[in-house]
Amino acid sequence: MNKNEILVLDTETTGFLGNAEVLQVSILDGEGTVLMNEYFRPDHTESWPGAMAVNHITPAMVADKPSIQMRKEEISHLLRHARAVVGYNISFDLKMLRQNGVYVPGPMKLRPIDLMGPFSDRYGKEKNLPLNKYGHYKYQKLxxxxxxxxxxxxxWHDSLADTKATLFCFWKMVEDGTLRI
Structure with a gap:
């Protein structure tokens, strides 16, 4: 797979539930070129104190930004033309994009590659950590x-910074055999 066929993506949102809205989207290609780094004004949410404590995105920071609805076609286009999308807990980011109106191709057209599980397994084995009741190691943070x-x-917790860290870790995990692409 060519590096330009890989997208690395992260979002920052107003929360984690079905009504959460996207506040920031950052997308890099596999070479590290920034394809998008944009803040968005939520359409329905006026405050997000819990998420703001983590991502530090305030209502004032996004008050004059466009709604994600204004850029959803551009994001959808990037996703349609990639072969893989990489992230740290990528299923959450893709879910957030979908619920905010972005078209995300299914896994047969766009392969999601999540670093969180493979890294947590590697780390857990090396550190001899206990398995949880489901037989898995505790998920580790980015x-x-x-x-x-x-x-x-x-x-940390700025989507561009997180995306750059994810890209770095992705190539290290490919290099050491933790991931195969």
Missing amino acids: ITCAGYYGYEEGG
Whole structure:
């Protein structure tokens, strides 16, 4: 797979439930070129104190930004023309995009590659961590993955910073055999 056929994606949202709205979308290609990094004004949510404590995106920061509805075709176009989309808990990001009106191709056309599970397994085995009651290792955060692979940038919970860290970890995981593409 060519690097330009891979997208790395992250979102920041107003929450985690079915009514959550997208506040920021960042998309890189497999080379690290920024294809999108944009903030969005939610259409229905006026405040998001729980999410704001994590992502630090305030209502004032997005008050003059467009709705994601204005850019959903551009995001959909990027997804339609990729072969794989990489993320850290990518299923959440794709779910958020779908529920905000973005077309996300199914897994036969756009292969989702999630780093969280494979990294958590690798980390759990190396650290001899206990398995949970379902026989899996506890999911590790992106910051743990990034630190493990020697990523030294900061700005956590900004979708562009998280996307750059995810891209770095993705190629390290391919290199060490944790992921196969």
